[in-house]
Amino acid sequence: MNRFSYVKATSVDHAVDVLTADPAAKVLAGGTNLVDLMKYDVERPTTVVDIKRLPLGDIEALDDGALRIGALVSNADAAYDRQVEENCPLLASAILAGASPQLRNAATTGGNLMQRTRCYYFYDPSAPCNKRDPGTGCGAIGGVNRIHAILGASASCIATHPSDMCVGLAALDAVVEVSGPQGKRDIAFEDFHRLPKDDERGDRPDLDNTLQLGEIVTGVRVPRQAFGQNYTYLKLRDRLSYAFALVSVAAGLTLENGVITSASVALGGVAHKPWRDKRAEDMLKGQTPSREIFTAFAERILSPAVGQGDNDFKISLARRAIVRALAQAASGTPQRQSQKSYA
Amino acid sequence: MSYDPDTQSQLCPTTLHINGVRHDLEIEPWTTLLDLLRGPLALTGTKKGCDHGQCGACTVLIDGMRYNSCLLLAVSQDGAEITTIEGLSTGDQLHPMQEAFIEHDAFQCGYCTPGQICSAVGLLNEGHAHSREDVRELMSGNICRCGAYVNIADAVEDVMGQQTHAVAAQ
Ligand SMILES: Cc1cc2nc3c(=O)[nH]c(=O)nc-3n(C[C@H](O)[C@H](O)[C@H](O)COP(=O)(O)OP(=O)(O)OC[C@H]3O[C@@H](n4cnc5c(N)ncnc54)[C@H](O)[C@@H]3O)c2cc1C
Numbered sequence: 241m242n243r244f245s246y247v248k249a250t251s252v253d254h255a256v257d258v259l260t261a262d263p264a265a266k267v268l269a270g271g272t273n274l275v276d277l278m279k280y281d282v283e284r285p286t287t288v289v290d291i292k293r294l295p296l297g298d299i300e301a302l303d304d305g306a307l308r309i310g311a312l313v314s315n316a317d318a319a320y321d322r323q324v325e326e327n328c329p330l331l332a333s334a335i336l337a338g339a340s341p342q343l344r345n346a347a348t349t350g351g352n353l354m355q356r357t358r359c360y361y362f363y364d365p366s367a368p369c370n371k372r373d374p375g376t377g378c379g380a381i382g383g384v385n386r387i388h389a390i391l392g393a394s395a396s397c398i399a400t401h402p403s404d405m406c407v408g409l410a411a412l413d414a415v416v417e418v419s420g421p422q423g424k425r426d427i428a429f430e431d432f433h434r435l436p437k438d439d440e441r442g443d444r445p446d447l448d449n450t451l452q453l454g455e456i457v458t459g460v461r462v463p464r465q466a467f468g469q470n471y472t473y474l475k476l477r478d479r480l481s482y483a484f485a486l487v488s489v490a491a492g493l494t495l496e497n498g499v500i501t502s503a504s505v506a507l508g509g510v511a512h513k514p515w516r517d518k519r520a521e522d523m524l525k526g527q528t529p530s531r532e533i534f535t536a537f538a539e540r541i542l543s544p545a546v547g548q549g550d551n552d553f554k555i556s557l558a559r560r561a562i563v564r565a566l567a568q569a570a571s572g573t574p575q576r577q578s579q580k581s582y583a
Numbered sequence: 584m585s586y587d588p589d590t591q592s593q594l595c596p597t598t599l600h601i602n603g604v605r606h607d608l609e610i611e612p613w614t615t616l617l618d619l620l621r622g623p624l625a626l627t628g629t630k631k632g633c634d635h636g637q638c639g640a641c642t643v644l645i646d647g648m649r650y651n652s653c654l655l656l657a658v659s660q661d662g663a664e665i666t667t668i669e670g671l672s673t674g675d676q677l678h679p680m681q682e683a684f685i686e687h688d689a690f691q692c693g694y695c696t697p698g699q700i701c702s703a704v705g706l707l708n709e710g711h712a713h714s715r716e717d718v719r720e721l722m723s724g725n726i727c728r729c730g731a732y733v734n735i736a737d738a739v740e741d742v743m744g745q746q747t748h749a750v751a752a753q
């Protein structure tokens with residue numbers, strides 16, 4: 241680990257000041273990603289700003305029925321919170337699908353949003369990687385890329401975002417609350433993480449998200465949701481627990497008299513951010529749940545998918561996972577994260 | 584003390600309560616809790632397996648909940664109550680979870696065992712396991728290279744059952 245200056249933040253403004261003054265400073269929350277990457281010399285912050293003692297550890301119900309989950313609420317506390325279980329069980333389930341109990345005790349809401357890719361080349365400072373060292377090339381393109389993206393990749397990076405929690409938040413249309421040198425702002429979840437290449441910043445895989453210099457995440461807001469029963473988080477991976485998703489699906493449906501009135505589907509493990517296609521979701525509206533319509537939806541959302549070689553299998557795996565997840569959501573039989581057979 | 588760029592050093596005053604003993608320490612901020620325990624504090628019961636959060640060998644209890652000590656900076660735990668495997672027994676009296684591991688032969692080489700036992704005690708304190716499936720899932724953060732999983736689950740279930748009976752008998 242490199243040598244750094246350690247600062248305990250005394251307020252959100254203090255943290256923002258330190259981060260604004262030193263672009264190479266990093267926030268420390270649970271540390272489960274930052275400390276790991278520092279041990280590999282992938283992250284080499286000059287200053288570590290420990291925010292763990294800031295008052296961002298509460299879950300509160302807001303007047304409009306939304307829930308605000310503070311940036312420092314641990315993943316375990318969020319997943320087992322009664323209000324989260326009742327208001328957005330999809331989020332609780334997605335969190336419990338991730339990491340291990342020990343890691344979920346340490347990991348925070350803000351840190352989970354900000355965690356970096358698990359691309360093997362990104363983790364190896366001796367390998368080329370445009371995300372870690374812009375302009376050095378991408379080891380994964382033409383290399384070992386079993387865990388990489390099938391959607392939204394660019395010519396310079398094919399990494400995926402590894403979070404499960406974020407796939408749930410994407411399906412729930414959450415809002416990320418941030419504070420920075422210019423004050424507070426809200427970022428719609430779909431605008432928080434970015435694809436490696438977008439219109440605003442071009443091909444910049446070094447930027448995982450749209451947070452600006454000096455900004456920190458203070459919480460996420462999850463709007464009041466209707467997916468009380470008709471939801472699921474289905475995660476497929478190389479072993480049944482304690483492994484990142486190869487493909488995951490967060491699905492929520494609203495049904496009235498057996499007809500789908502709204503649908504929300506986010507995919508994990510397949511792109512640089514949780515992947516949604518709202519126009520594809522529209523085709524489910526007004527339909528009666530059936531294998532045929534779910535398959536047509538899967539074909540549609542995956543129509544731009546391209547394999548990179550080792551990960552070609554993800555396209556058919558994703559297609560089948562989407563159909564299975566929508567069937568689970570429609571029948572109100574969400575995947576239980578401690579049950580290792582798939583219903 | 585603040586960071587001195589010339590000597591590249593910083594010592595942070597940090598108080599940790601470990602197995603009931605108060606330690607007033609001055610720690611370099613890049614020291615992990617695991618390295619502090621095993622090095623200066625000579626509490627080598629806590630094991631280093633992967634050093635990256637991937638195996639659970641380094642599991643300790645902080646305020647009763649389990650954490651991977653390899654991924655925690657010791658300075659960030661200022662004020663915490665930490666229990667390691669050395670702190671579970673009372674004198675010669677083993678913790679019921681330690682007894683159950685022996686009873687059920689829940690180890691072979693024993694390297695993962697301190698982490699497994701701390702994790703199992705954390706699992707009981709956290710209170711989210713209600714079935715064998717739950718036990719298996721909620722112990723999945725502890726890898727056993729020898730594959731003693733079946734007996735580990737038996738040991739945890741045994742203590743979980745004793746607790747339920749104790750509550751029912753009250
Ligand atoms: C072995 C292993 C397996 C895992 N498996 C999974 C899995 O299956 N699914 C999954 O989803 N995750 C998994 N994880 C990842 C885990 O969920 C993340 O490491 C964790 O959520 C990060 O949270 P943290 O609080 O520890 O972040 P930290 O490590 O403290 O920080 C991570 C990053 O976020 C920044 N940051 C933290 N808080 C803020 C904030 N409030 N504002 C701005 N920036 C901030 C930090 O500067 C840093 O860059 C796994 C991790 C490990 C080690």
Ligand code: SF4
Nearest residue numbers: 359369370378397398
């Ligand atoms: S896929 Fe992205 S993160 Fe991985 S090596 Fe290529 S540029 Fe780096």
Ligand code: FES
Nearest residue numbers: 632633634639653
């Ligand atoms: S040594 Fe900490 S998890 Fe392996």
Ligand code: FES
Nearest residue numbers: 691693727728729
């Ligand atoms: S007993 Fe040998 S690793 Fe578990």
